[in-house]
Amino acid sequence: MISNKTKKLKREFYTRSLLFVARDLLGKILVKKSGSKILSGKIVEVEAYHGDYDQASHAYKGKTKRNEVMFNEGGYFYVYFTYGAHFCANVVVGKKGKGIAVLIRALEPVEGIDVMIKNRFGGKLIHEKENYNLTNGPGKLCKAFGINKNHNGTDLIGNEIYILDQPKLRSNEIGVSKRIGITRSVDLQWRFFIKGNLFVSRK
DNA sequence: ATCAAGATTACCT
């Protein structure tokens, strides 16, 4: 359940070290306002990307037009388009100029589920269990939340998209693994997820 | 100007 202690995360949360921020994002609530509607979901799976020594990171080869948002200070939204079809949403982390981010890989829907169904499937949900297929992947959650290129660079300290604080998870509730879908720096154990959560993208 | 790769997904057997 969602705690009553629902304060928006501040800049200081995001400007800490990468792996601390990545782990601490688990269990927090991503919120997006779209008109009068509110969409929200609990973060249940993330991956860390570091610009300096992580060859899988978009920022590894330095700043380009595509990845420039990654070089902001922590607390900005980095959205990119990939495979000709999908957007992926990241939280920029650390100090200005570093090129560090956390990819949000999966959410557990909380508010605005009707809108998410509409965004993902055009309004029709054939099987009840399809709810588990709404936001259990980086491209899927962007589609469900209506996140696209226009949201690249959004300040998460603002009111359009932000993340609500929640009690910190115990370490035995968090799973760790290699990252998914990359071909370089494959051995880093930088994927974190909530153990047993049904909305995690893969086992 | 051309080209290959990609932090994925959906659909097929």
Place this chain on the structure above:
DNA sequence: GGTAATCTTGATA
């Protein structure tokens, strides 16, 4: 479990 789809970006000429 395998793979086609699809197009933007960044690198190379």
